[in-house]
Amino acid sequence: MCGIFGYIGVKSAAPLLVEGLRRMEYRGYDSTGIAVLNGEIQVHKKVGKVNDLKKILPKVIKGNCGISHTRWATHGGVTDENAHPHLNETSSLAIVHNGIIDNVRLLRKKLESKGIELVSETDSEVLAHMISIGLDSGQEPIEAVRQTLRKVVGTWGLCVMFKEHDMIICAANGSPLILGQGDGESFVASDPHALTPHTQSVSFLEDGDIAIIRRGGFKISRLEGGSSSTGITILEEEWGEADLGDYPHYMIKEIHEQPEALRRCISGRLDYANGNGKLGGLRLDSATLRATPHVRLIGCGTALNACKVGRLAIEKLARVPAMAHVASEFRYNDPVVDQLGLHFAVSQSGETADTLSAIKEIKLKGGLVFGIINVVGSTIARLCGRGVYIHSGPEQAVASTKAFTNMVASLLIFALRLGRTRSFSRAKGRKIIDEFKKMPDRLEKYLEDPGPIMEAVDAVKNAKSVLFLGRGLSSPVASEGALKLMEVAYIPCLSYPAGEMKHGPIALLEEGSPVVVIAPDDEMKEKTVASIHECRARGARIILIHAEGDEIASEGDISIAVPRCDPLLTPLLTVIPTQLIAYHAGLALGCDVDRPRNLAKSVTVE
Numbered sequence: 001m002c003g004i005f006g007y008i009g010v011k012s013a014a015p016l017l018v019e020g021l022r023r024m025e026y027r028g029y030d031s032t033g034i035a036v037l038n039g040e041i042q043v044h045k046k047v048g049k050v051n052d053l054k055k056i057l058p059k060v061i062k063g064n065c066g067i068s069h070t071r072w073a074t075h076g077g078v079t080d081e082n083a084h085p086h087l088n089e090t091s092s093l094a095i096v097h098n099g100i101i102d103n104v105r106l107l108r109k110k111l112e113s114k115g116i117e118l119v120s121e122t123d124s125e126v127l128a129h130m131i132s133i134g135l136d137s138g139q140e141p142i143e144a145v146r147q148t149l150r151k152v153v154g155t156w157g158l159c160v161m162f163k164e165h166d167m168i169i170c171a172a173n174g175s176p177l178i179l180g181q182g183d184g185e186s187f188v189a190s191d192p193h194a195l196t197p198h199t200q201s202v203s204f205l206e207d208g209d210i211a212i213i214r215r216g217g218f219k220i221s222r223l224e225g226g227s228s229s230t231g232i233t234i235l236e237e238e239w240g241e242a243d244l245g246d247y248p249h250y251m252i253k254e255i256h257e258q259p260e261a262l263r264r265c266i267s268g269r270l271d272y273a274n275g276n277g278k279l280g281g282l283r284l285d286s287a288t289l290r291a292t293p294h295v296r297l298i299g300c301g302t303a304l305n306a307c308k309v310g311r312l313a314i315e316k317l318a319r320v321p322a323m324a325h326v327a328s329e330f331r332y333n334d335p336v337v338d339q340l341g342l343h344f345a346v347s348q349s350g351e352t353a354d355t356l357s358a359i360k361e362i363k364l365k366g367g368l369v370f371g372i373i374n375v376v377g378s379t380i381a382r383l384c385g386r387g388v389y390i391h392s393g394p395e396q397a398v399a400s401t402k403a404f405t406n407m408v409a410s411l412l413i414f415a416l417r418l419g420r421t422r423s424f425s426r427a428k429g430r431k432i433i434d435e436f437k438k439m440p441d442r443l444e445k446y447l448e449d450p451g452p453i454m455e456a457v458d459a460v461k462n463a464k465s466v467l468f469l470g471r472g473l474s475s476p477v478a479s480e481g482a483l484k485l486m487e488v489a490y491i492p493c494l495s496y497p498a499g500e501m502k503h504g505p506i507a508l509l510e511e512g513s514p515v516v517v518i519a520p521d522d523e524m525k526e527k528t529v530a531s532i533h534e535c536r537a538r539g540a541r542i543i544l545i546h547a548e549g550d551e552i553a554s555e556g557d558i559s560i561a562v563p564r565c566d567p568l569l570t571p572l573l574t575v576i577p578t579q580l581i582a583y584h585a586g587l588a589l590g591c592d593v594d595r596p597r598n599l600a601k602s603v604t605v606e
């Protein structure tokens with residue numbers, strides 16, 4: 001989603017800005033722009049990718065101070081005018097803004113009543129004019145930004161650059177901004193990935209912080225006045241730039257990275273001697289685990305599907321009530337938060353605004369919340385303070401694949417840990433651990449020979465819709481398969497617990513309708529077969545994902561076998577064919593599989 005990168009130093013700003021934007025491309029966006037200060041503020045902005053922007057940039061842009069932006073449209077269409085940076089009327093200042101201004105209608109009206117003409121449809125542009133009014137009334141730049149933001153209801157990661165002042169002013173509230181200090185140069189970015197080529201020494205602005213950045217360093221204070229407690233952090237882990245290697249796309253590369261990613265995720269976390277899971281980052285003792293009345297798992301999209309697997313595993317192993325919650329609904333349903341309950345915010349990026357707002361709600365009500373996160377140092381990881389890094393490594397394709405596997409693996413390990421504080425025996429724990437340790441090899445084995453994926457692609461690629469079915473732990477896998485195919489190939493997909501199919505979705509079935517059924521060799525299998533027969537009787541074409549060597553294979557028109565494993569661990573394997581079907585269907589239909597239309601990698605607006 002939207003990204004910000006800014007620079008003030010001694011080097012030429014424009015190439016650094018363009019490179020900063022390029023490093024944030026994986027987040028998804030629809031337009032880009034830069035503003036560079038060299039006596040005047042020069043703005044270049046355009047709909048399209050960073051490469052499209054590069055094409056319209058003059059060969060040389062002088063100036064060593066600048067701000068830049070990748071925009072993912074919220075207020076106003078995808079147009080050059082709506083792209084950031086935005087200027088005030090006299091072009092004496094430029095702003096880039098991430099976040100949403102909730103009271104924009106009122107603020108626009110006020111500006112219009114003063115005769116100010118807004119040239120874009122964005123909410124962000126009002127900030128440029130409001131700050132400008134403050135400057136015209138004699139306020140210092142920091143004061144003008146402060147006074148403006150006090151009138152704003154909403155979220156911001158904001159950078160302001162001035163024609164007359166050698167500085168950038170930054171402010172954050174509900175949208176991340178990170179300041180970086182180099183030698184005689186300072187940086188600001190919304191994503192640590194854009195900063196790490198320049199410096200490891202950074203400050204993550206807290207909500208309500210405002211900062212002046214100059215060449216020699218930055219000064220952070222609070223919006224309401226007074227100093228900020230925000231300190232310097234040394235970025236611990238830099239993933240570097242994931243290159244494609246021999247793969248044509250990040251999505252397929254990341255699908256194939258799953259065995260190795262899973263190895264990293266479970267390494268050191270399975271304690272065979274005690275038949276237990278070890279998740280040190282939770283800093284939770286057995287007494288607290290024993291006392292918990294319930295576990296709530298919160299996430300969006302793929303993370304939500306992982307939560308649904310996790311909740312079933314927790315109930316199965318630990319016999320503790322567990323729920324999976326849609327993060328965007330959580331806060332607004334005024335949830336009852338039990339202070340003894342355990343809450344987990346699950347997120348690949350660690351920046352998802354809906355998940356963040358759920359965490360804030362839990363904290364406000366005195367609840368305990370832990371992160372299950374991929375991106376180290378991300379906003380959610382810092383806000384939770386305690387949690388589990390899933391160690392998937394950089395996920396560049398917008399559609400999440402290897403993060404799902406590791407979210408599920410982390411939640412399974414937690415289920416084991418919680419179960420062991422209750423009735424779950426050491427012997428049973430050891431049995432699961434034995435199986436768990438074999439999973440990376442099994443994923444590898446499957447990927448070496450993934451079966452008739454292309455036949456499945458032929459069956460789904462021109463379908464009006466595709467139905468995904470599964471039961472028990474395979475029901476969220478069906479949801480994940482449907483989400484992936486919809487995202488990457490733009491095919492309408494539905495997912496249902498198989499038993500629910502006859503209560504409605506069966507009406508969709510006609511001769512040749514593709515139905516993807518996830519039916520590993522577990523206690524639900526026979527029930528799922530009954531649903532297959534019901535689909536078949538209506539002419540459906542069954543794409544069956546099943547355990548290797550299982551006689552159930554004959555139930556599928558197209559049967560895809562995955563290696564056998566403990567039923568509890570099947571989601572780690574059965575999801576992979578669904579990812580491959582989505583990837584190849586997307587390719588067959590000419591879609592941009594790594595950057596599907598309208599989607600963003602990190603969804604930083606509610």
Ligand code: F6R
Nearest residue numbers: 301302303347348349352399400
């Ligand atoms: C699906 C996908 C999205 C994300 C969702 C949550 O392929 O990528 O549905 O899963 O936006 O993102 P995170 O996990 O970053 O909170």
